[in-house]
Amino acid sequence: MRGLNGKVAIVTGGARSIGAAVVREFMLEGASVTIADILVEEGAALAAKLGDKVHFAPTDLRSDEQLQICVDQTVEKFGRIDFLINAAATYHDKGFDSSRADWTFTFDVNLFGGVVLFQKAYPYLAQSGAAAVVNFSSESAHAAQAKRWVYPCTKSAIEELTRSQALDVAKDNIRVNAVIPGWTWSTPIQKAHDQDPDFVNGLAAQFHMNGRIGTAEEVARAVLFLCSTDASLITGSMLPVDGGHAALGPQGTLELSPPQ
């Protein structure tokens, strides 16, 4: 993809799953990356494995101080910031029973942390000349989900935030978009699959036109496309990366032909 070689990205949630795939794909395209994550062991191990072009900054998205350190270390080590990928999230959600503290916690991680990181990285992104921010929404943002009140709300909010951010920073040549993954191989999906593979595979087949769970690399490559200059005209957009999940209705892939 064009416009990635030699550039610098910060990837929140980059220690594992989809975020880690984004880190690896950036590396393959010749970019340098800071992993910003609370998973200290996993983040440090991934950075050590990938070499000099990857730096791990232990970062809790709820801490403004740690977010500032993450930005400072990135600039010290790599000299610039071109891309910000907000992949980190918590799935913490107790549905009806979610307390004010539960709501605050999940919004703090999923929404507010990425906003503060953008504010802190903004001076460098504005100097890039071709910067991009990619936020992570979810198929959960668009339909009711049983016993989930909080996480889907954070994802709906991210979509509106993406539009507003895109408008306000267009003058600085910073594009802001979001991806909307469908079911994607990751720690939570793997856990559900380990418990009951047939159930999870059956649902995945019904809910996605292509009949399967996506890979982290497939989502990562869409993220890189949105950062690349191949996407120079795309901003304020939400890109489903979901094997056709968003285009299906409640009937899923079930064939219900009327009797002839």
Ligand SMILES: NC(=O)c1ccc[n+]([C@@H]2O[C@H](COP(=O)([O-])OP(=O)(O)OC[C@H]3O[C@@H](n4cnc5c(N)ncnc54)[C@H](O)[C@@H]3O)[C@@H](O)[C@H]2O)c1
């Ligand atoms: N996996 C899916 O099927 C799916 C579907 C739709 C959307 N998404 C979105 O994709 C993104 C990645 O999800 P995933 O499934 O790979 O999840 P995951 O739980 O495997 O990874 C999330 C990462 O975020 C990090 N994180 C959590 N709290 C943090 C904090 N306070 N500070 C810094 N980092 C923190 C975790 O340590 C982890 O590395 C998320 O935004 C998620 O909402 C995933």
